[in-house]
Amino acid sequence: MISGLTPREARSRLNLMGRLLYDARSIDLWKRDTATLPRVFRSMRRRYRAFAQREIAPLALQADLDPPSVDIKGLFLKSAREGFQTELTPWPIGNARYRALFHSLIMAPALKAEEFCAACGGLGLALLAHDLGMAPLFASGDLRALFKWMRRIYREIRDGEPAIAAYAITEPNAGSDVEETQGASRARISCRARKAPGGWRISGTKVFISDGAVAKWITLFAALEKEGMESWTCFLLDKGMEGLSVGRSERKMGQRAADASELILEDVFVPHERVIGPLRGGWAINRNVLNFSRPVVGAIALGIARGAWERALDFCHQTRMGNRPLISYQDVQLELADMLAKIQAMRALVWQAVSYRVPFQTASSITKVFCSDTAWEVCNQAMAILGDHGFLHCHGVEKAARDARLTQIYEGTNQINRLAIVEGQLGAEFKIGDFYAP
Amino acid sequence: MDRETLDAFAHLARTFARKEVRNMVGRDTRDGDLALLPSLLEKALETGLMTSPDPHSPGHELGVWGRACLTEGPTASLVILEEMARECAGVALCLHAAGLGALELDEPIFKRPALAFFPRNQRLTWEFLDGEEEVAPGPFTVLAPPQWDGLVIYRPSPRGWTAHVLERQEVSWEDLTPRTGLIASGIIQVHSENPGVQIPGTRSPRVLLRRHLLGLTAIGVGNALGALATAEEYAAQRYQGGAAIDSHAAVRLLLGEARAWLTGVRNQLYMAAQEDRDTREALERSMVLAVKGTEHAWRATSHALQVLGGYGYMEDYRLEKRLRDAMTLKTLPPSARDLTLMLGHRERRERT
Numbered sequence: 001m002i003s004g005l006t007p008r009e010a011r012s013r014l015n016l017m018g019r020l021l022y023d024a025r026s027i028d029l030w031k032r033d034t035a036t037l038p039r040v041f042r043s044m045r046r047r048y049r050a051f052a053q054r055e056i057a058p059l060a061l062q063a064d065l066d067p068p069s070v071d072i073k074g075l076f077l078k079s080a081r082e083g084f085q086t087e088l089t090p091w092p093i094g095n096a097r098y099r100a101l102f103h104s105l106i107m108a109p110a111l112k113a114e115e116f117c118a119a120c121g122g123l124g125l126a127l128l129a130h131d132l133g134m135a136p137l138f139a140s141g142d143l144r145a146l147f148k149w150m151r152r153i154y155r156e157i158r159d160g161e162p163a164i165a166a167y168a169i170t171e172p173n174a175g176s177d178v179e180e181t182q183g184a185s186r187a188r189i190s191c192r193a194r195k196a197p198g199g200w201r202i203s204g205t206k207v208f209i210s211d212g213a214v215a216k217w218i219t220l221f222a223a224l225e226k227e228g229m230e231s232w233t234c235f236l237l238d239k240g241m242e243g244l245s246v247g248r249s250e251r252k253m254g255q256r257a258a259d260a261s262e263l264i265l266e267d268v269f270v271p272h273e274r275v276i277g278p279l280r281g282g283w284a285i286n287r288n289v290l291n292f293s294r295p296v297v298g299a300i301a302l303g304i305a306r307g308a309w310e311r312a313l314d315f316c317h318q319t320r321m322g323n324r325p326l327i328s329y330q331d332v333q334l335e336l337a338d339m340l341a342k343i344q345a346m347r348a349l350v351w352q353a354v355s356y357r358v359p360f361q362t363a364s365s366i367t368k369v370f371c372s373d374t375a376w377e378v379c380n381q382a383m384a385i386l387g388d389h390g391f392l393h394c395h396g397v398e399k400a401a402r403d404a405r406l407t408q409i410y411e412g413t414n415q416i417n418r419l420a421i422v423e424g425q426l427g428a429e430f431k432i433g434d435f436y437a438p
Numbered sequence: 439m440d441r442e443t444l445d446a447f448a449h450l451a452r453t454f455a456r457k458e459v460r461n462m463v464g465r466d467t468r469d470g471d472l473a474l475l476p477s478l479l480e481k482a483l484e485t486g487l488m489t490s491p492d493p494h495s496p497g498h499e500l501g502v503w504g505r506a507c508l509t510e511g512p513t514a515s516l517v518i519l520e521e522m523a524r525e526c527a528g529v530a531l532c533l534h535a536a537g538l539g540a541l542e543l544d545e546p547i548f549k550r551p552a553l554a555f556f557p558r559n560q561r562l563t564w565e566f567l568d569g570e571e572e573v574a575p576g577p578f579t580v581l582a583p584p585q586w587d588g589l590v591i592y593r594p595s596p597r598g599w600t601a602h603v604l605e606r607q608e609v610s611w612e613d614l615t616p617r618t619g620l621i622a623s624g625i626i627q628v629h630s631e632n633p634g635v636q637i638p639g640t641r642s643p644r645v646l647l648r649r650h651l652l653g654l655t656a657i658g659v660g661n662a663l664g665a666l667a668t669a670e671e672y673a674a675q676r677y678q679g680g681a682a683i684d685s686h687a688a689v690r691l692l693l694g695e696a697r698a699w700l701t702g703v704r705n706q707l708y709m710a711a712q713e714d715r716d717t718r719e720a721l722e723r724s725m726v727l728a729v730k731g732t733e734h735a736w737r738a739t740s741h742a743l744q745v746l747g748g749y750g751y752m753e754d755y756r757l758e759k760r761l762r763d764a765m766t767l768k769t770l771p772p773s774a775r776d777l778t779l780m781l782g783h784r785e786r787r788e789r790t
């Protein structure tokens with residue numbers, strides 16, 4: 001006999017105090033988790049989700065099948081009208097809320113990443129890569145960069161221009177080498193800046209640059225002539241500059257709606273005023289931008305996994321197997337529960353990582369590694385739950401799996417991020433005297 | 439079948455795959471130039487690698503799931519499938535599907551039959567295999583060779599399983615596309631209210647299932663070994679962190695783990711192929727292989743992709759295709775969950 005034994009029925013036998021202490025309500029986890037957030041983030045989370053469901057989700061499958069058919073700039077402007085593309089900094093530059101920044105510098109991007117990518121990993125990345133492109137202006141601590149450039153770019157966006165920014169560090173021969181210390185010391189970098197009257201002339205190639213083809217602004221890192229990575233300097237380029245062109249756009253396994261392009265620089269003149277932060281300050285800016293952005297990559301992975309889980313759950317409710325709904329099978333419930341547990345663990349980690357006053361290497365890399373590996377597992381579990389529907393594009397689950405796989409690669413492969421976890425705690429947990437030995 | 443004959447098969451299949459299949463897969467398109475597929479399969483038929491119900495066709499005996507597998511066991515078929523999948527899992531699946539269908543027909547009433555065995559809305563159970571469970575009405579998921587012209591459907595009856603044939607025009611069907619991978623092969627959904635014409639003989643779905651599971655495992659292993667070869671070659675040439683990346687422990691672990699998984703699965707596959715085909719143990723071993731083998735093959739393929747970093751995620755090195763194929767292979771029916779549940783069904787096992 002079930003009667004009286006279900007949590008809700010059992011609870012009803014308690015007195016008021018007992019009932020208040022026993023929460024057996026049927027409230028979905030999204031709502032429960034949102035309620036734990038500071039008030040300012042609660043409304044933001046709701047707004048991100050509403051936008052994602054209204055504007056991103058309907059385009060997701062089409063954008064994956066035929067990326068050029070989707071108007072990324074149009075979508076960017078819609079997101080900008082909501083204020084979502086100008087919110088790294090508060091007034092008088094951007095529209096971030098002071099109260100939000102007081103709680104966490106990167107909670108808002110993390111919430112946004114989860115919601116956007118739950119709707120579509122590719123379109124989500126296309127919108128989020130802009131924040132990454134803008135991040136050096138902020139993380140450099142350079143007030144001129146903030147007040148002159150960030151303000152200008154944000155104004156252009158508010159005026160209705162799709163002034164998208166991209167972040168360019170990777171080169172054909174330097175991928176991991178631009179993400180970790182030892183590799184950087186021996187990197188074969190090609191992108192170099194040569195001193196010229198009034199500024200710098202940069203030549204070289206960058207690859208895999210998210211939004212590279214659609215961006216107007218690019219924060220690009222180059223070494224000074226005849227020097228190594230320690231001379232890396234951040235420059236702000238724009239597409240109007242002579243000698244800067246877009247090369248091939250990559251054909252990828254997933255996140256296909258987001259462009260990843262090659263940027264070719266042939267003696268591009270960049271005036272002094274476009275140097276972001278100090279000369280030779282680029283490596284520090286890059287490392288710190290990654291500290292800010294890796295938890296957001298964790299949130300991207302979380303969003304993709306959640307999207308796959310939600311679609312798998314829908315499928316299990318709607319599909320009958322052997323004259324019973326799929327959801328009624330115990331093994332299916334076990335699998336869904338396991339996935340949900342993983343998703344909750346990912347979210348807990350992301351929210352914990354963004355709660356540090358200033359993001360730092362170890363926590364950021366842990367979040368990125370754990371969430372991306374877990375998202376890949378969860379999405380593949382979701383495919384398996386769908387059985388021989390799992391590989392069908394129309395359900396959006398296999399797409400999520402393909403999208404998730406990228407999160408284990410960009411912003412440093414998960415192998416490089418694991419090394420970053422150790423490096424970040426050198427002298428603390430890890431006491432490795434010869435860590436940097438050749 | 440002796441070692442020498444098997445080596446000769448492997449050599450023939452490898453030469454064919456490297457010349458014809460590699461050419462089709464190419465580098466410029468996501469899933470290869472599929473316009474070349476019909477002529478490629480025609481050549482596979484002429485070379486004797488692909489099987490046809492026609493007794494005069496070269497592969498009738500020795501092609502993938504040719505008649506010889508009834509007396510000699512599945513090893514030769516698995517060798518061919520593995521070699522083909524080293525170049526393209528989709529092409530290998532075409533040969534697998536063509537062979538399974540052809541083996542069902544004693545008379546060449548069709549040129550390229552497809553075999554319908556997995557009802558889409560039904561779980562695979564021991565009861566189902568024993569014909570004790572009614573087949574739920576609804577469509578079948580079918581691996582269909584390209585240009586299939588007829589369908590063989592397995593149906594349970596009080597006298598055991600029987601097979602029924604239908605012309606292609608008699609069934610309604612749809613391609614299960616767009617999908618993740620295995621694009622070269624036909625994966626279709628077939629609806630058939632028409633029972634079709636029964637062909638002589640009772641059938642053993644257990645034997646069929648075992649063949650299918652071993653075949654899928656061989657394809658998964660071949661696909662992953664192809665991925666691993668690409669990754670090893672790349673790792674020796676890519677310079678990062680001050681050296682070729684294959685000198686870094688992180689990369690060696692990826693390659694080593696992939697190799698360990700694949701060697702294990704491959705050894706078990708060929709051991710399983712030697713077993714007496716009709717026993718419960720043989721079927722169970724093929725189920726274990728399908729559950730763990732396709733999973734390990736998928737993980738190994740994913741490791742291989744990771745060795746190439748961002749380049750692995752792009753279409754250029756075909757590793758993303760291999761991973762998409764591995765993901766699809768893992769979700770083909772029967773599902774790993776159903777097989778695992780069957781393996782855990784001890785009571786039933788003791789009865790059988």
Ligand SMILES: Cc1cc2nc3c(=O)[nH]c(=O)nc-3n(C[C@H](O)[C@H](O)[C@H](O)COP(=O)(O)OP(=O)(O)OC[C@H]3O[C@@H](n4cnc5c(N)ncnc54)[C@H](O)[C@@H]3O)c2cc1C
Pocket residue numbers: 129167168169170174175176177179183207208209210211252260406409410411412413414415416676678679680683686687688689744745746747748749751
């Ligand atoms: C779709 C996509 C979008 C991207 N977007 C951007 C972007 O917007 N901006 C940008 O600048 N970059 C971007 N990237 C680049 C991305 O960050 C790099 O791909 C990533 O850092 C890996 O570099 P790589 O591809 O060159 O791989 P490699 O560095 O060649 O790595 C290959 C393998 O070697 C391993 N390895 C390398 N060095 C070491 C070492 N020292 N020790 C141990 N193992 C090592 C790696 O872990 C990996 O398994 C993007 C990449 C992709 C695929």
